[in-house]
Amino acid sequence: MQERGLSRREFVGGAAAGVALGAGLLSGACAAAKKATPAASRKQRGPNERVVLGVIGCGGMGASNMRSLMAFDDIEVAALCDVDDNRVPKDYADVETKYGRPPQVYKDYRRMLERRDIDAVIVGTPDHWHALNLIHAVEAGKDAYCEKPVSHNIAEARSMVAAARHHKRIVQVGTWQRSTREFTDAIAYVRSGKLGRITQCRAWIADTTRIGKGKVEAVPPSLDYDFWVGPAKMTPYQSNKVHWNWRWLMNFGGGLSTDWGVHMMDIAMLGMSAGQDLVMPVEISAYGGRYAFVDDDRDAPDVTEALLRFKDPNFILHWSVLRDHPGKPGHGTEFISVDGRTLRVWRGGWTLLDPEGKELPKEQAEAAPTDHWRNFVDCVKSRQKPRADLASVAQTTIVCHLVNAALESGQVVRWNKAAMEIDGKTGKDTLAYSRPYRKPWKLPVYS
Ligand SMILES: NC(=O)c1ccc[n+]([C@@H]2O[C@H](COP(=O)([O-])OP(=O)(O)OC[C@H]3O[C@@H](n4cnc5c(N)ncnc54)[C@H](O)[C@@H]3O)[C@@H](O)[C@H]2O)c1
Numbered sequence: 001m002q003e004r005g006l007s008r009r010e011f012v013g014g015a016a017a018g019v020a021l022g023a024g025l026l027s028g029a030c031a032a033a034k035k036a037t038p039a040a041s042r043k044q045r046g047p048n049e050r051v052v053l054g055v056i057g058c059g060g061m062g063a064s065n066m067r068s069l070m071a072f073d074d075i076e077v078a079a080l081c082d083v084d085d086n087r088v089p090k091d092y093a094d095v096e097t098k099y100g101r102p103p104q105v106y107k108d109y110r111r112m113l114e115r116r117d118i119d120a121v122i123v124g125t126p127d128h129w130h131a132l133n134l135i136h137a138v139e140a141g142k143d144a145y146c147e148k149p150v151s152h153n154i155a156e157a158r159s160m161v162a163a164a165r166h167h168k169r170i171v172q173v174g175t176w177q178r179s180t181r182e183f184t185d186a187i188a189y190v191r192s193g194k195l196g197r198i199t200q201c202r203a204w205i206a207d208t209t210r211i212g213k214g215k216v217e218a219v220p221p222s223l224d225y226d227f228w229v230g231p232a233k234m235t236p237y238q239s240n241k242v243h244w245n246w247r248w249l250m251n252f253g254g255g256l257s258t259d260w261g262v263h264m265m266d267i268a269m270l271g272m273s274a275g276q277d278l279v280m281p282v283e284i285s286a287y288g289g290r291y292a293f294v295d296d297d298r299d300a301p302d303v304t305e306a307l308l309r310f311k312d313p314n315f316i317l318h319w320s321v322l323r324d325h326p327g328k329p330g331h332g333t334e335f336i337s338v339d340g341r342t343l344r345v346w347r348g349g350w351t352l353l354d355p356e357g358k359e360l361p362k363e364q365a366e367a368a369p370t371d372h373w374r375n376f377v378d379c380v381k382s383r384q385k386p387r388a389d390l391a392s393v394a395q396t397t398i399v400c401h402l403v404n405a406a407l408e409s410g411q412v413v414r415w416n417k418a419a420m421e422i423d424g425k426t427g428k429d430t431l432a433y434s435r436p437y438r439k440p441w442k443l444p445v446y447s
Contacts, residue, residue: 047074051380054079054118054142056109056133059087060244061147062124065174066091068373069122069145070098075377078118081106085222087243107224109133113140120170120380123147128232128252131156134390135444138169143380145373147174149258150390150397152232155434155443157394157401158420162446164390170383171390172376177263177347178270178388179372185364186333186345190271195352196337198272198313203264204320205256206330207303210296211248214240231441240297248298250431254404255300256321260331261400262393267333267345268317269396272310276385276392280417281308281317281399286406292323306403319403404432 051074055066058080069075077095080103082088088105095103106112113121113136120143123133131151137144144164150173151157164171177183189195216236219225225237232251235241246252247259269278288304304321332346340355352360370378372387379386398415405427406413413427422428437443 057124058082083227138167143170149262172386173388173393176372186350200336201268202334205260211245214238231437258400266396278395283309284402401432
């Protein structure tokens with residue numbers, strides 16, 4: 001495999017992770033990735049057979065996904081993994097009650113991945129961990145339900161897609177809006193052509209979050225903080241910078257342009273595409289920064305205005321991290337046609353408006369989709385592409401990172417869809433594009 005346009009230097013954080021991982025099960029180096037053969041997968045599951053699950057990252061969305069999946073009789077949760085012991089007890093109790101036996105608990109996900117009885121994992125860790133968790137999982141022959149945004153940066157997203165493809169794994173991403181009626185109906189309406197030719201889309205999220213001013217503290221005994229930081233840059237422990245709040249720190253997340261951009265821009269791009277292979281912008285510009293919450297530890301922008309230019313079809317997507325949203329939901333996506341009609345969709349509904357803002361009649365285009373988590377289990381069994389296939393949501397994730405790359409570089413960034421690469425140098429020298437991994441972690445590079 002080639003490293004298509006990627007410099008090895010950008011990914012090598014130190015000693016080969018393969019050494020640390022041992023047993024050759026989990027490759028850590030590019031050289032290892034080059035030689036890796038598709039992981040041995042368990043036999044194909046019959047329709048009534050149980051899919052055995054492990055959870056990486058408990059307590060938050062990982063656990064929420066676990067509970068959604070536990071609703072199905074053909075799912076069994078066998079193992080839980082978290083680097084913080086305090087995040088596990090509730091999930092442990094619920095699994096024990098449901099299956100009449102306790103799950104095995106791990107602190108190191110690599111040990112959990114060694115188990116041959118586990119078919120699939122939930123990746124519910126913060127964004128800076130997704131790439132390693134997911135690539136190591138597919139190398140170990142596991143399918144995955146991986147949370148969004150797919151990655152912390154563009155280079156990771158690209159490697160994750162190639163790794164899943166190489167190891168022939170099913171990966172559903174947690175953009176569950178792709179499986180709810182208001183969004184599937186709105187997308188079907190746009191794709192049907194009934195709204196006419198669309199020249200503009202808008203997507204937005206209102207941002208009101210502060211994480212406060214904290215101070216350096218002793219790490220609580222329950223938490224392996226070094227493991228929690230993982231491949232990111234080490235920073236002193238502060239309790240207001242860890243669970244949940246990491247998303248407002250660019251070292252661990254990407255702010256709301258990735259956290260919610262991946263939901264709302266995903267809908268715009270899906271509507272403007274024929275299928276899961278998404279139309280991609282050719283030029284991205286963005287302005288903004290941390291203007292509102294200056295007396296706060298967060299470093300993610302609280303104001304962002306980005307313009308993304310698409311070709312074939314020609315349209316502009318306007319992405320905003322807003323301070324206000326009068327008369328509109330706090331998040332949403334709009335499609336605007338050449339005759340001035342607007343289709344607006346948000347979590348909970350969709351509406352059609354004439355140029356004066358008067359509501360127009362709409363129609364429900366298709367039957368309600370199956371549940372997002374059921375779709376994952378069905379695809380694990382059928383080996384069909386899930387509705388939020390990794391390769392597709394990686395495209396949306398990359399668009400979110402391109403917004404951050406344009407903001408960080410202060411310049412227009414250009415994207416080459418065919419090469420799956422930034423055109424030229426602008427944007428490559430940003431955290432949104434790639435970063436060195438902290439030793440001993442190392443990104444396995446697939447392409
Ligand atoms: N799809 C959605 O609607 C939705 C909603 C919320 C969050 N999310 C996504 O879910 C992911 C998790 O977000 P959250 O809010 O639950 O975060 P969180 O901080 O509340 O929970 C993450 C958990 O992962 C654990 N963890 C960290 N590194 C680990 C590692 N290497 N191995 C094992 N455990 C590790 C943490 O200790 C913590 O318990 C994020 O990617 C986020 O964007 C998605």
